[in-house]
Amino acid sequence: MDTDIRDRLERSFGDGPAHPPLEEQLAAGSRALRRRRGTAAAAACAVVVALGASYAVATSGSSPGTGSQIAHEPTPSPSSAAPASGPTWEDDTPIRYLDGELQIRAGVVVHERLRNPFGNAPPKLSDALDLTYQGQRMWVLAERKATGFGYTSAVPSNGWASFADWVASQTGDAAPGEDGWPETVRLDAGGQVVAARGADIVQRTDHPRLGANFAAPGTPTGAAVVTVGGDDRSFFVVWRVVDGQLDVITTPPRDVVGASFDELLNHARLQYAAEEGLR
Amino acid sequence: MSRASRDEGFVEFVQARRTHLRRIAYAVCGDWHRADDLTQTALTKLYVAWPRVNRDGREEAYVRTIIVRADVDEHRRPWRRESAGLPDVERPGREELPVEDRSALFDALQELPPMQRKVVVLRHWLGLSVAETAQELRISQGTVKSHSHRGLESLRGALSEEHH
Incomplete structure (x- = not known):
């Protein structure tokens, strides 16, 4: 049957539409490599940048980067945008591009900005911002291309350790x-959840009772407080093993301080019962 | 490694293998736009890692792993609260796609649960061993076997329909 189904699967669909130009695929790789090198360089001088940065978001100060490196601009304190000039703001967006420059809507508070995260070459632009708009903290990724304004936003979430x-x-x-x-926990060869290399499980339950919004009945689940690499900080993690794959949801150390294991579990149960979850 | 040398090797590989790699992405996600995105993401990572991956001769396996794991990760984020764009914001345009050339078998493949589908693609289309499939998907060999058994069973109906 194997050869038979292999041939049938091979013939079960075509080659699809035309590929994007090869030059674009090469250019995307090249930009990613420059960003990687730029990020490494930025990390090396992060202290200097933090001391020297006086960053205020305003229309006049937001000209696009000329290169493809990420310009990481830590903000000593959140900055409120100055009133933006130009035509009336028609879309319900906290930012826009106008005449080749990023504009921040009046009243928006910018906590951090990463310049040109896609490594676009001018006149294409891109920006990533951690901001508050109408009382809502948002992570925003915007891109200005010849074809229009691409915009993605997310509510800051434990799905990622940081905005970056x-x-x-x-x-x-x-x-x-x-x-x-x-990494706090991992699956061992026998399919059991154990501490990751360098991590220590301080407290653990394999019956966290997080409900059907977390995992279907019968799904292996668990919760634990874990320390990593001798760090004083503890992480509260919950996990589920779906289709043989371990999915770990991590709670930041700041949320663990002062709480007992039972309190953390109760909080997790309430979050999943409310369909909010911990991410 | 010089940039010219990296570019030359990368372009040669992409020219030769991108149709096959994008078909893998399409087989696991069932959408050509998403397959394009997955393939582009994987090829971009390949370019960055090219000297190491090329030295070991693992280019295709490297890209394939990123494709199947990336799609797996998308399915693993049920609490990802995210919006892509706003309705009144102009979005980058997409060209219209030609009418799909896909069989009932492919449709049946797409109806399998994500991990079953990936196991069938890796084991029974690409010919990976149980151990290789387990490593690729970061699941146990026992799980590969059970997904493979259930996946093939589900496809048998579509196969028999094609015979009639």
Whole structure:
């Protein structure tokens, strides 16, 4: 049957539409490589940048980067945008591009901005912003291309350890599954959930009773408080094994301080019962 | 490795294998737009890692792994609260696609649960061993066997219909 089904699967669909130009695929790789090198360089001088940055978001100060590197601009304190000039703001968006520049809507508070995360060459633009708009904290990724204004936003979530990790996952700079959190638990060869290398499970239950919104009945689940690499900080994690694959949801250390294991479990149960979850 | 050398090797590989790699992406996700995105993401990562991956001769396996794992990860985020774009914001355009050339078997493949579908694609289309499939999908060999058994069973109906 194997050869038979292999042939049938091979013939079961075509080759699809035309490929994007090869030059574009090469250019995307080349930009990613420059971003990787630029990020490494930025990390090396992060302290200097933090001391020297005086970043205020305003229309006049947001000209696009000329290169393809990420310009990481830490903000000592959140900055409120100055009133944006230009035509009336028609869309319900906190940002827009106008005349080749990023504009921030009046009243928007920008906490952090990553310049040109896609590594676009001018006149294409891109920006990633951690901001508050109408009282809602948002992570925003915007791109200005010849064909229009692309815009993606997410509610800051424990799905990623930081804003930068979210941006990396969206731009393809992070490997699949990389979310910035340290590895706390893993599946061993027998399919059991055990502490990851370098991690210690402080408290654990394999019956967290997180409900059907977390996992279907019969799904292996668990919860634990874990320390990693001798770090004083603890992570509260919950997991489910779906289709033989371990899915771990991590809660940041700041939410674990001062809470007992039972309190953390109760909080998790309430979050899933309310269909909010922990991510 | 010089940039010219990297570019030359990368372009040669992409020219030779991109149709096959995008078909793998399409087989696991069932949508040509998403398959394009998956393939582009994987090829971009390949370019960055080219000297190491090319030295080991693992280019195709490297890209394939990223494709199947990336799609797996998309299915693993039930609590991902995210919106892609706003209704009144102009979005980058997509060209119209030609009418799909796909059989009832392919439709049946798409109806399988995601992990079953990936196991069938890797084991029974691409010919990976149980151990290789388990490693690729980061699941146990026992899980590969059970998914493979159930997946093939589900496809038998479509196969018999094609015979009639």
